[in-house]
Amino acid sequence: MVDDLNGSNQCKSQMHDWQAELTDRSLREVIEWSCQKFNGHLAFASSLGAEDQVITHVLAETAPKVRIFTLDTGRLFPEAFELIERTERRYKIKIEVYSPSSEEVESMVREHGIDLFYQSVELRKLCCGVRKLQPLKRALQGVDAWICGLRRDQAVTRQDLKVIEWDFQNDLPKISPLWNWTEKELWDYIKAHYVPYNPLHDKGFLSIGCSCCTRAVLPGEDIRAGRWWWENPEHKECGLHSRGDQFARDPFSFTGNTIKPSQS
Numbered sequence: 001m002v003d004d005l006n007g008s009n010q011c012k013s014q015m016h017d018w019q020a021e022l023t024d025r026s027l028r029e030v031i032e033w034s035c036q037k038f039n040g041h042l043a044f045a046s047s048l049g050a051e052d053q054v055i056t057h058v059l060a061e062t063a064p065k066v067r068i069f070t071l072d073t074g075r076l077f078p079e080a081f082e083l084i085e086r087t088e089r090r091y092k093i094k095i096e097v098y099s100p101s102s103e104e105v106e107s108m109v110r111e112h113g114i115d116l117f118y119q120s121v122e123l124r125k126l127c128c129g130v131r132k133l134q135p136l137k138r139a140l141q142g143v144d145a146w147i148c149g150l151r152r153d154q155a156v157t158r159q160d161l162k163v164i165e166w167d168f169q170n171d172l173p174k175i176s177p178l179w180n181w182t183e184k185e186l187w188d189y190i191k192a193h194y195v196p197y198n199p200l201h202d203k204g205f206l207s208i209g210c211s212c213c214t215r216a217v218l219p220g221e222d223i224r225a226g227r228w229w230w231e232n233p234e235h236k237e238c239g240l241h242s243r244g245d246q247f248a249r250d251p252f253s254f255t256g257n258t259i260k261p262s263q264s
């Protein structure tokens with residue numbers, strides 16, 4: 001635990017200094033700093049996306065003891081499971097897989113239907129809450145900070161992302177070592193280092209989540225246009241990365257537009 005920092009209040013108050021300290025650091029340097037600062041109580045939440053695979057690559061080389069976990073929502077593409085296996089073999093690591101509570105999933109589906117997410121933003125966020133937010137909370141138990149693969153240019157909701165921020169939902173520092181990487185830098189790194197990635201990326205799936213909530217992106221569309229494509233862009237977060245907004249405080253009270261899906 002971060003005894004020397006005297007708990008989360010001190011961490012919060014140091015956020016601005018840490019942001020300034022890390023802003024010009026490289027991916028490797030941010031990871032090394034994080035390992036040193038949160039020694040033994042750091043975890044990486046991988047969504048198995050291209051960004052996450054780059055971070056896994058660097059962690060495997062520089063900090064193999066850092067826990068890497070992913071969330072199996074129960075609605076993932078088969079390619080995601082194949083990628084877990086391939087990544088574990090390549091780096092000789094274990095990726096911890098967290099699943100949602102079967103009771104919560106059964107109760108939600110009984111009440112709202114199996115594909116409730118198409119009915120409204122509220123129900124979509126309920127599903128993300130049950131299948132992602134709750135397992136994330138379990139995965140983060142005992143952790144002092146977590147790493148994720150967010151980048152600024154992934155979405156309109158992430159344009160003011162910082163390299164380290166306070167995660168109000170989990171009351172922890174959240175580190176985004178790729179915060180200022182461009183799409184081109186990301187893929188140049190993947191190709192140069194032969195980083196394993198999801199083959200769906202080569203079929204137009206730029207950002208990949210659950211199979212029922214992800215479609216391929218059309219030429220000229222935003223990177224995350226294929227995620228919850230029936231919703232307005234400003235609503236396109238599952239709640240894992242809410243940043244102090246209304247939804248972050250209460251993921252089940254969000255009120256947004258209700259738009260019927262028009263699958264293409």
Ligand code: SF4
Pocket residue numbers: 073075117124125127128129131132209210212213238
């Ligand atoms: S992405 Fe879709 S299926 Fe996956 S948890 Fe969210 S709403 Fe549910």
